[in-house]
Amino acid sequence: MIFTKDQTTLIESSPTARIWLSGKAGCGKSTAAAERVRFLMENGDAWPQALIFTPGRNYGSIYQDLISREGIRPQLTTYNSYIQSCLKLFWPLIADESGYGRKRAYPMFLTIEAAQIIMAKLIKPRRNAGYFNGLTASPSRVFNQVMVAMHKCAAAGIPFDDYATMMKGSWGGDGAILPVFDQAQECGALFRQVCLENNLLDYSLQLDVFTHQLLPNPVFRNWLKEQRLHFVFDNLEEEVPAAHHFVREIEPLCRSMLLISDRDGGYRGFMGCDPLSAETLQEICPVKMEFEESFVSSPAVQAMERVITDPKVSSSELPVSPRTAFSFASGHHYPEMIRQAVNDVANLIKVQGVAPKDIVILAPLVSDVLYTEMERGLWEQGIRVYLHRPSRPLLNERVTRSLLTLCELVHPIPGTQVRLLDIVQMAQCFIEDLDPMRGQLIVGGMFRERKQDEMDTVTYDIKPFASLSDEKRQRIPHPVAERFEILRKWIETQRKNKALSPDRVVSDFFTDVLIREGFRTDPETNLGIQKAADSMSKYRAVLDYMEKVGRADFRLTWADYFELVGLGMVNAKYYEEIYAQPEDTVLISLTSAFLSMNRTADYQIWLNVGAPRWWEHFYGELTNDAVLSRFWPPEKRWDALTAGAYNDAHMTRQLCGLLRRCRTQVRAYASELNEGGMEQRSKLLYLFSTLTRRFKFDRPSEPYPEVEFISELREDPEIYPGVSDAPPIEDQLRAAGMLPFANMGGE
């Protein structure tokens, strides 16, 4: 590989250098960093290890195949995985001081799902008593938000005891909401107490214990020092401040250090990641380098990015016109937009010869309607798509849902009510060549519903296929009937083993049934099974652990799991999904997910450009990532204006991120009405309107000078009693008898 001069300088820098490398995405930073690691491993001492942190597996692919001549591989990991392994390794060292109730037992690391279930169990009775009434939010959202609030505090290094004070102090909204922050803190403290009593480590505790107990421990520090690490941290801006603190702490213990940051990155703020915090690490690196030249985007695309970041830039300052970097089409109805986009993608592939994998279809939200319409439209054109939507509720995943149905058929969970329709869908999901109608016919004939117990739990008696009438049997192809029989017999066998937990049911189903001929084993099904099996087995591990180690007065059950799944429990992230994309498919993804995929595309199709979601960034009612930061000034208020400014910055950052991952062209589509027939407009729509006007028509292409349109200020207190000052809040107005209209007299 040929490297640029800047890249070569980096690669060959001193083996003990502390280097800060920054630049836009697509400038070859990671490529050069990987080469530097190779260089260090091959030219340095015999035994300095390389430790490489990336925010996720997908960010680290370039480092995966590194191997030195001696056969040594660098340790490639994430900060979170690293601290988990350290906590496991050094637990005896810190168990005494960490406040855990079961000091002799190793702790249990809670998954996000298990933590949500525990949180829900604790909050539910309080919610029924009126907690969180100030919020307009679904119950599962509240459970999740309290948990995320704890995560963000720990990630930012803020003691959770300070949470309510911080949130209330910054609160610029309706005063009636304020009590919910105290309630969230109370619930969080309760959660933490349960964790301590039962030796459970959720994400926030992992961060806290590692940062405050293990990291300062002299034994641990000595261990780190002896490794004489070459330490590399790529995409530092996508990590949490706790990780940045770790970097600062180990800097004196490392042999060399390379910190890499994407300028204008920081797409994972919802997880507590903080680019501002990352920036502060520049000060520990005497060597600072910057890469500028993009290896990805065409000059026109780069020019488009320039215009977005600097709307006042004159055309003469642009090396080329962004005219060819984008196209924009707007229609009235939603299906019209989908049709246009489908035809466009088909044209790119069939007429212009673009490979499907070089096209991505992006929207800030990919609803089922959007996906299904696109998928069907393209399927009719003979084009296959691959969908990437991480962090969805388990219940909304087809395969996962079918597996849950299967589990409930084998061992009904009290209170659950499987419908015949669910069974048909489960059968369709796993049995090849089964259409919905024959599925309905056969399930309707073989499965007989029975209600039992006071909770109306539904169970099913399953009759053999042979017991169906002749007429019905003749309508079912023989191979399908055989597969149903296999399924029936397998369920009957499983039912005999009462102790079988749902995760075992799933793994047995895979090995006993799915691998047989006539059952589905396509990548999508396999991925779904992997998700469900992983979710369940991790939960079972928690159950087993609680059984052995936990306190008798706090018990979790499978019913808790199924209940929360029913409420919309969010699945943990699975980056592996993106590696499953077949070559001949077009990717459909959320914009945010695409930005975290660390990949590029020739053509980006931006859908639903009128959707407010392009601009709106959600900070969470209880978990504002701007406020839960060490950079938030204590006296500053989070008001609507601040939120608006953050949204503006967020949109610009997001668009630039997308453009830096686009080689040739963005093709944007909008509809005036959303899928539900409601009008929609976004700032992005206005942006495309401006771009189109400036660069697509034969009109002056210069930006217009900024002239403020001044309207005279008139504040006539006779007409506006009490509103000439900054408006006092409603309660004060009412208390003072100064509701605006009251003084104008009535009839």
Place this chain on the structure above:
Amino acid sequence: MAFTPRKEQLEILSYTGGLMGISAVPGSGKTFTLSALAADLIEKLVRASENQEPDQEILIVTFSNAAALNFSARIASFLAERGLLPGIGYKVCTLHSMALDIIRGHTQQLGIEDDFTVLDEVGSNALLQRAVDLWLDADMRDTFDLVIDPNLRPEKQDEHYREKWQQDVTDIVRNVISQAKDYHITPEELRTNLDKMEDRFARPLLEMVCDIYGFYQTQLRNYPAMDFADLMFNAYRLLASDSAYLAYLQNRWPYILEDEAQDSSLIQEEVLRLLTARSGNWVRVGDPNQAINETFTTANPKYLRNFIAKAQLNVPMETAGRSQRSVLAQANRLVNYVVNAHPNPACRDGLTKPFIRLTPPGDKQGNPPDDPSRIVYDPQLYSTRDEIDAISRLAVKHAQERPSETIAILTPSNEYGKEFVNRLEDFPIEVVEVLKSTKKARASADVIAVVLDWLSLPLNRKHCLALFRMLYGEREKGEFHLTAEDQAKIEAVFEALEHPEEFFYPVSEDSLQQLIESLGFEEFLQQTIFRFRYFLKRWLDARFLPIDQLILLIGQDLFHTSEDLCCAGQIGILLSQIVRMNPELGLGSMAAEVRKIASNANLYAGLRGSDSQFDPNDYPGKIVVTTYHKAKGLEWDQVFLTSCNNYDFPDGSEAQYVNRRYKPRYVRDNLDLQAEILQALKAVSGVEPGLRYRRGDGSREAWLDGVKERLRLLYVGITRAKKGLYVSFNSGRYGKTTEANVVMKLRATWRN
């Protein structure tokens, strides 16, 4: 577009800033003038920023989507004439859209989940009914026993409880909750204030409201969702608590022009007041004489009147060119009578001056030629049936004799209008029904329900046929329509299908092709069959999706108007919530739920897109049937005003009080239950300091307000006519009522 402004219009167009109140008589060209003023202001704003897209916008708010569309079109046209780009530098929206715009992106400050939904009346009604059911279970019938007229026989009382109480409570509480939100009172605050209410009749009623309001808000919270009243309530909360954001919006919208301001409510006015507090640039246009929504909403024309009285500029638009002299004379005579001679002095402010002035000679938008013979007050006392028959015949005759004229029959209620439509269908003439949107909502909901029925049992031939008929038979227009003969041919095929799976999922596609070809149908019918099959398979394959998404997907395939799509969206949201609470619900039961939701559907103008515009000029020679209420803002050459009797247009005399329009009628002491609760709410909420609840006051006040509103409704009816006006009356449902006294006075003194 040629627009030559009159003197008063010129005065409005010379506006540069400040508070301006415009009281505009019907037909005075206020939309034109306001659009021209908007275009002037927009031009200044855009030119000031040298054609750059400015950060500021002229905000034009209207009451309905149709009005917003009308404004948009006219402003765009004015701007095009001036060489400016339409859509830049201004925003035209309904008040509800404005509120949503204010909230959007700032929900965190209100503690609202970002994925919130806006429920229209279909959605919020379903929630409210559930809240009422919960309350009824807990209340048993204690509250009913408190309010029931003790003079009614026990079995009659039971019948009312069984058949009417639930619906009446729902209707009443819906309005009371809207009013409470207008007063910015939450259920919790209302409960705290209950102690102020000592009256033993009113207190339990307020407790009822409190309970239902609380249940209702809890459901909204858990969705999470907002109803229309919440939109404005939350917009106010946000602006009142966040001065920086308020300042930002004040700068963004340096001028606000408000149309139909007589229909604004207290909270809407407060929001606009906050938004204009800095610039003071607020133009309110309206006609207090056309305030006809008080009974259904929290609107009140007194806000506009007060504004006009205090505004720095007060420009009355008194000249109207819409109608011929004799039509205007009827309107002015009505105003004169009410202001000076109404038998109940308390009603004399029901209508107010100014009188409508004729256009000056040579005016480019002058009045049509005077023709007194086209003003007819029919002296005949009809039964309702006879009135329907007689007026229908007259309207048909008129349409045949003057095919170039536009014609409307106005009725006081949708139901009465529907009866006219049914009768008119017997004549060889096209009838255009502009009645409550219920029918539309029900029609969309029915389609969804029939699809769900089939999806629940796709092997059921009956469901399949019903779906086919729904798509190809009953829907009157559009791409799906088939003639009865063609429809029968295809139905015969489906009826003969013993095993539907062989048609939808044949072992090989060739066998299906052979099957279709063997029928010997022409190409068009073959394609129809394939198309039907294509859609059904799409939906069947999508059964895995969450129900809201499934319904939206079906909606994308079937619906082409934003009303229908909105309806599908709302139904989907509600079903998804119902399924969350009852996961065992099958698709068949969901279809039943859809029908239940739709049975009370009453679509409301607000956030829906742009398909709701109605232009009478599109229907010359046809007969439009609509209500007096829906006719507002529209005009026809010939207008028939029906049902002008003392029940629909009372004069406020004591004798009429007992038989007045109100419900429920089974409440003790002739009390208007809703009015009493609203009075109690007003007393405890402190909006009128010193007000104490006194039983009966609310009923009386509501009665007088109702009388006044009906006078305005009559005024609206009269002023819809450009050339001809025909006024008739009937003896009412029970044959007991007579010609409205006010109409009798007008008739008696009118000489052709």
